[in-house]
Amino acid sequence: MATRKKVLLKVIILGDSGVGKTSLMNQYVNRKFSNQYKATIGADFLTKEVTVDDRLVTMQIWDTAGQERFQSLGVAFYRGADCCVLVFDVTVPRSFESLEAWRDEFLIQASPRDPEHFPFVVLGNKVDLKDNRAITENRAKSWCDEKGNIPYFETSAKEATKVETAFLTIARAALQQEKDEDIYHDFKDAVNLDDVPDKKQDGCGC
Amino acid sequence: MSNAPVASNELKEVEALLDEDVIDLRALRQFAHGGIPDQPGLRSKVWKLLLGYLPPEKARWEESLAKQREVYQGYLSTYVKSSHDLDDDEDDSDPLGALSSPSSSGSNSSKWDIFFKENEILYQIDMDVKRLTPELAFYQTQTGRPRPIPSPLHLRVQRQVAESATFKADRDGVVAARQKRASTPPPVEPAGDPEAECHWEVIERILFVYAVLNTAIPYVQGMNEILGPLYYVFASDPDPAWREWSEADAFFCFLAIMAHVRDIFDRENDKSDSGVKGVLNRLDGMLLAHIPHVHMALHDMNLDLHFFAFRWIALLLSQEFRLPDVIRLWDSLFASRDILDRLLCLCVAMLQHVSGTLEERDFATCVKLLQNFPRDVDVAIIVEKSNAIEAEVAGNAR
Numbered sequence: 001m002a003t004r005k006k007v008l009l010k011v012i013i014l015g016d017s018g019v020g021k022t023s024l025m026n027q028y029v030n031r032k033f034s035n036q037y038k039a040t041i042g043a044d045f046l047t048k049e050v051t052v053d054d055r056l057v058t059m060q061i062w063d064t065a066g067q068e069r070f071q072s073l074g075v076a077f078y079r080g081a082d083c084c085v086l087v088f089d090v091t092v093p094r095s096f097e098s099l100e101a102w103r104d105e106f107l108i109q110a111s112p113r114d115p116e117h118f119p120f121v122v123l124g125n126k127v128d129l130k131d132n133r134a135i136t137e138n139r140a141k142s143w144c145d146e147k148g149n150i151p152y153f154e155t156s157a158k159e160a161t162k163v164e165t166a167f168l169t170i171a172r173a174a175l176q177q178e179k180d181e182d183i184y185h186d187f188k189d190a191v192n193l194d195d196v197p198d199k200k201q202d203g204c205g206c
Numbered sequence: 207m208s209n210a211p212v213a214s215n216e217l218k219e220v221e222a223l224l225d226e227d228v229i230d231l232r233a234l235r236q237f238a239h240g241g242i243p244d245q246p247g248l249r250s251k252v253w254k255l256l257l258g259y260l261p262p263e264k265a266r267w268e269e270s271l272a273k274q275r276e277v278y279q280g281y282l283s284t285y286v287k288s289s290h291d292l293d294d295d296e297d298d299s300d301p302l303g304a305l306s307s308p309s310s311s312g313s314n315s316s317k318w319d320i321f322f323k324e325n326e327i328l329y330q331i332d333m334d335v336k337r338l339t340p341e342l343a344f345y346q347t348q349t350g351r352p353r354p355i356p357s358p359l360h361l362r363v364q365r366q367v368a369e370s371a372t373f374k375a376d377r378d379g380v381v382a383a384r385q386k387r388a389s390t391p392p393p394v395e396p397a398g399d400p401e402a403e404c405h406w407e408v409i410e411r412i413l414f415v416y417a418v419l420n421t422a423i424p425y426v427q428g429m430n431e432i433l434g435p436l437y438y439v440f441a442s443d444p445d446p447a448w449r450e451w452s453e454a455d456a457f458f459c460f461l462a463i464m465a466h467v468r469d470i471f472d473r474e475n476d477k478s479d480s481g482v483k484g485v486l487n488r489l490d491g492m493l494l495a496h497i498p499h500v501h502m503a504l505h506d507m508n509l510d511l512h513f514f515a516f517r518w519i520a521l522l523l524s525q526e527f528r529l530p531d532v533i534r535l536w537d538s539l540f541a542s543r544d545i546l547d548r549l550l551c552l553c554v555a556m557l558q559h560v561s562g563t564l565e566e567r568d569f570a571t572c573v574k575l576l577q578n579f580p581r582d583v584d585v586a587i588i589v590e591k592s593n594a595i596e597a598e599v600a601g602n603a604r
Contacts, residue, residue, distance in 0.1 A: 017427065018333045036340035039333075041428045041525065042516040045573045060570065067330060067427045069473050073482060076512035 007057040009174040010080055012110075014102045015087035016095040017066030020125040023157035024087065025063045028167045033158050040065045043077045052171045059171055071105050078110035082181075083119045083174035088140075090124045090154070091132040096140065103147065113184060119173035120150045123166055128156040217243050220252070229255060229262040238541035241534055241586070246444040249533070253439060254455065256540040257462040271451070278415075278454035279354075285418045286411060288357040292321060327417045327424050328410075329363045334430045335410045342529060344438060345406040351450070352401045359411055409437055412457045416464075426471040428517075431524045433460050435532055463522070466545040470520045485519055485546070486511045492554050495602070496595050500561045507569045514576035518553055519546075526556075531585045538589050548592070551599065555591035559583065 013021045022037045022044065029046045043064040050057055062077050064070065078084075084106050088095040103120060112118040124140050127133070137154060144150040151173070153166035220243065223234050238256055242249045254260040261270055338345050412433060417424035436459055440452035448455070475481030489511055493501040504511070517525060522539060524532050535552065542548035556579060557564065564572055 017330060036337075038337055038340065038525065039427045039430075041431070041521060042512065042514070045513065045570075045577055047570050047574075058570075065427060069426050069471070072473050072476055073512065073516065076510045 007055065007175065007178060009057050009059045009082045009171060009178055011059055011061045011083050011085060011170055011174055012078055012081045012106070013061065013063045013085045013087060014074075014106060015066060016089070016092070016098050016102075019066065019087045019089040019092070019095050020157045021063050021066065021087050024123065024125060024155065024163060025061055027157040027160055027163045029061065031160070033160070039067075042070070042073070050168075050171055052168070052175050055175070057171060057175060059167075059174070071102075071109075074105065075109040078106055081106075081110050081112075082177045083121065083170050084110070085121050085123060085170055086150075087123045087125055088135070089126050090135045090140075091126055091129050093134045096124075096135045096143075099143065113181070116148070119177050120147070121166065121170045121173060122150050122152045124152065124154045125157060127154045127161060128159045217245055220248065224251065227264055229264065231255065231262050235541045235543070239538045239589075241589075242537045247448065249537070250440050250443040250448060253436070253536075253540055254459060257459045259455065259458050259462060271455075274458055275451050275454040278457055281415045281419070281457075282354055282411070285415055286355050286359060287321070288355075288362060289321065290357065292317060324414075324418060325362055328359065328414055330427070331410055331413045331417065331425050331430070332360050332363050334427055335406045335413065338406060338409065338430050338434050339529065342438075344442075345409065345434070346404055348402045348404055349408060349441070350402060353403045353407075354453075355411075358403065358407060359414060360407065405437070405441060408441070408453050409433055412437070412453060412460065415457065416460065420468075422474075423468060423472045428521050429464070429471065431521045432463060432467075435524055435529060435536065436460060436463070438529070439533065463540075463545065467520065467522070470516075482512075482516060482520075485550075486515060489515055489519070489550055489553055492550055492595070492599070493557065496554055496598060497558050497561060500557050500564050503561075503564045503567055504572075507567050507572060509569060509572055509576075513573055515553060517577075518556070519549060522549060523552065526579045527583075527585060528581055531581075534585050535589070538592075547599075548596065551592040551595045552588060554595050555588045558591055558595075559588060 013025060015021055017039065022040055023033060025044070025046055026032055026034070026037075029048045040063055043062045046061050046063070048059045048061065050059060062081075064074065064077060084103075086099050086102055088099055090096075099122065107115045107118065110118075122140065122144050124135065124137070140154075141152050144152040151169050153162045153169070155162045155166055157163060220234075220237055223229060223237060234252065234255060238252055242252050251260070255262065259274070260267055335345075409430065413425055413430060416429070433456065437452060437456040440456050440459075441449060443449045443452065469475040469478065469480035470482055470485055472481060477483050490501070493504070503509075522532075522545070523535055526532075527535065538552075539545050539548055557576075560575055560580070563575055566572075
């Protein structure tokens with residue numbers, strides 16, 4: 001096998017305001033839950049080192065703001081993502097209905113090379129609130145199936161239900177995406193030796 | 207803000223300024239920039255002057271306050287309605303009818319259309335005010351006054367009532383977390399008076415009125431973080447005559463602040479000079495001019511200013527420091543004729559302060575550092591550094 005370089009996986013968490021994006025990220029990274037999280041403004045950033053199938057990888061997780069207004073500012077965060085996590089609250093129908101818009105907006109702004117096969121993972125959060133449940137597992141699953149068999153997990157950030165499993169799937173999907181991108185770039189570099197990369201694209205947008 | 211006793215000559219200085227029949231705003235600005243002493247009630251008054259809510263002529267205070275407070279009361283009675291109020295307005299109106307056939311003509315249905323549209327905004331406000339500065343018990347405590355309107359606004363977003371109950375039930379967790387910090391007093395449990403309301407409800411109402419009046423940029427997450435400390439300072443005034451009107455006063459001062467930063471919240475302005483992109487470009491230019499080594503480090507790491515500075519600027523640094531430090535920084539901000547100009551200088555000073563770490567160019571470490579700015583920093587040092595930058599900017603402009 002070829003020498004292995006350090007693998008960085010960039011993961012973006014999207015979804016409506018209040019569905020528990022910050023809570024999920026903190027449960028996964030810090031194994032903590034709190035009712036105290038403020039609304040996220042812009043995006044919060046955390047990292048976690050994990051072993052995925054015997055490979056040590058660093059996940060860079062971006063937890064974004066949920067209000068629609070912030071969508072247009074997403075491009076700075078979405079660029080170069082390896083996996084996109086869509087979160088909804090199983091007790092709030094509209095947060096489920098928004099998934100489509102979040103997915104579309106991500107694909108437009110991140111403009112991945114192969115949008116058809118870009119990895120998404122959907123999390124239906126707050127399953128601990130059993131009495132208030134509004135979106136059934138079947139309904140969520142069938143949406144995910146329609147969108148190209150997106151993996152779906154029912155999570156509770158509060159009770160740490162399925163959080164670890166879900167993020168392992170996220171890491172695997174991101175790692176696969178990263179490998180595919182590598183192959184593409186190696187190929188591209190070999191062909192376009194004189195191609196000067198457009199630095200402006202990566203700058204601070206100014 | 208320190209707990210040290212206020213140097214009496216500082217206090218004498220500001221008291222002398224406030225003692226004049228016509229207050230010298232220029233002198234007051236200069237004084238406030240150095241930090242307003244923590245004398246009860248002082249900051250609440252000085253901020254109102256700095257933000258132009260109180261006129262410099264003291265003889266005009268009473269009339270001006272009475273007028274503006276009346277205007278606000280008018281907003282409350284016009285815009286803060288419950289579904290019950292709408293029912294009473296016109297007996298034949300039918301909210302369910304309007305819901306099931308939104309295209310049905312007539313003023314009743316359009317009235318209900320507006321009502322439900324407003325609820326969309328209220329839903330978001332409600333979610334955010336309940337999670338405003340959770341480490342501070344203040345917002346969850348009662349104001350000690352009855353509601354100015356009969357029905358709590360948050361009842362309009364029914365689902366939120368359930369969430370509000372959950373929130374209260376979950377407060378045990380909040381309390382437990384708080385007790386770990388010995389210095390934080392335990393939260394005051396609300397008394398059983400159903401007529402009295404909590405401070406977060408007042409903040410919700412102010413934001414709602416703002417949203418209804420500003421249909422172009424109604425409510426954007428983060429506005430609550432600007433209003434919060436402002437209202438806190440006013441509602442903590444030891445003088446009941448001021449405290450009683452903290453809601454109306456905070457509303458108008460909030461308007462004055464938003465006049466400086468509202469374009470940052472506006473999606474339509476994202477690409478304009480006064481919007482997010484324009485302001486971040488200005489910051490970028492300032493970094494290049496004043497701390498080129500930091501500018502280069504950020505550029506080398508592809509560390510976009512969006513990753514941290516959007517929150518710094520849009521929220522006037524309110525999430526980056528502890529509340530007493532935020533309040534101290536705001537003395538300086540409000541003392542400036544242009545809040546945004548001084549804010550950008552403070553941002554440059556903050557980056558300069560941590561330049562050592564930034565120049566090591568470890569992306570993850572740097573993003574985390576800038577999103578979690580060291581809380582133990584003495585903000586007076588940041589202000590001092592920003593003064594030097596401000597002087598350079600002024601020098602360059604000459």
